[in-house]
Amino acid sequence: MSSGVTYPQSALLGALQGLTEFLPVSSSAHLALAPRFFSFPDPGLTFDVGLHLGTLLAVLLYYRSIWTKMLLGAARDPRGAEGRSLGLLVLATLPAVVAGLLFEKSAEEAFRDPRRIGVCLIAFSGVMYWAERSARQVADWRDAGARVLMLVGAAQALAIMPGVSRSGATISAALLLGLKSPQAAELSFLMATPIVAGAALLKLRHLAPADVDGVLLAGIAASAATGFAAVGAFIRFLPKSGFKPYVIYRVALGLAALFLAR
Numbered sequence: 001m002s003s004g005v006t007y008p009q010s011a012l013l014g015a016l017q018g019l020t021e022f023l024p025v026s027s028s029a030h031l032a033l034a035p036r037f038f039s040f041p042d043p044g045l046t047f048d049v050g051l052h053l054g055t056l057l058a059v060l061l062y063y064r065s066i067w068t069k070m071l072l073g074a075a076r077d078p079r080g081a082e083g084r085s086l087g088l089l090v091l092a093t094l095p096a097v098v099a100g101l102l103f104e105k106s107a108e109e110a111f112r113d114p115r116r117i118g119v120c121l122i123a124f125s126g127v128m129y130w131a132e133r134s135a136r137q138v139a140d141w142r143d144a145g146a147r148v149l150m151l152v153g154a155a156q157a158l159a160i161m162p163g164v165s166r167s168g169a170t171i172s173a174a175l176l177l178g179l180k181s182p183q184a185a186e187l188s189f190l191m192a193t194p195i196v197a198g199a200a201l202l203k204l205r206h207l208a209p210a211d212v213d214g215v216l217l218a219g220i221a222a223s224a225a226t227g228f229a230a231v232g233a234f235i236r237f238l239p240k241s242g243f244k245p246y247v248i249y250r251v252a253l254g255l256a257a258l259f260l261a262r
Contacts, residue, residue: 042112
């Protein structure tokens with residue numbers, strides 16, 4: 001098997017992916033650091049992207065009613081409210097698509113360095129703290145203009161660097177641009193759907209049929225189950241807890257990553 005990991009290790013990585021994809025703590029950082037912390041082979045970025053299929057299933061299931069309403073509404077009337085919302089989401093994904101295509105190789109090599117991960121975890125914690133403190137929280141993302149969605153999309157592109165966190169970047173940007181906390185989280189997770197799907201299709205083409213085995217499927221199942229739970233929990237608790245618990249955790253993990261790199 002090309003990944004070199006066992007069933008328990010794959011399930012652990014899948015659970016980490018599911019829990020941390022939707023929390024602002026960087027799933028890519030956890031997937032890159034876990035093999036070092038637990039002393040097992042690093043299965044590589046393609047295996048990690050395979051685990052993203054689990055979180056893709058989770059977010060599609062959680063937001064199935066919104067996606068169904070949006071797609072059907074856009075099909076009936078592309079210029080209506082649902083068509084406009086879908087268009088805004090498509091627009092917001094473009095910066096991340098460009099960044100992924102330009103820096104795919106760098107993400108697989110240099111960006112998995114624990115020193116870079118540690119620095120990104122700590123540095124971006126300050127950005128998240130500042131964003132929450134500065135937030136006005138007055139708007140719904142559906143009422144925001146193309147400029148706002150493009151800026152949130154540009155923030156999403158930063159998540160190609162492990163340690164930044166896609167949800168942390170997009171929610172922070174949305175808060176700074178005036179979106180309400182629950183709306184910022186919803187926008188972040190809806191934006192994740194096409195990006196995760198595209199990344200999975202792009203990388204999984206490198207997998208041979210023999211690589212899609214029970215070990216990878218165990219990881220995907222763990223990712224889907226924990227991801228679905230994480231979305232619901234985060235949506236419920238973000239207005240109460242804010243970013244503070246995640247900022248503290250990110251700093252601690254960043255310090256651990258820097259210590260590991262010594």
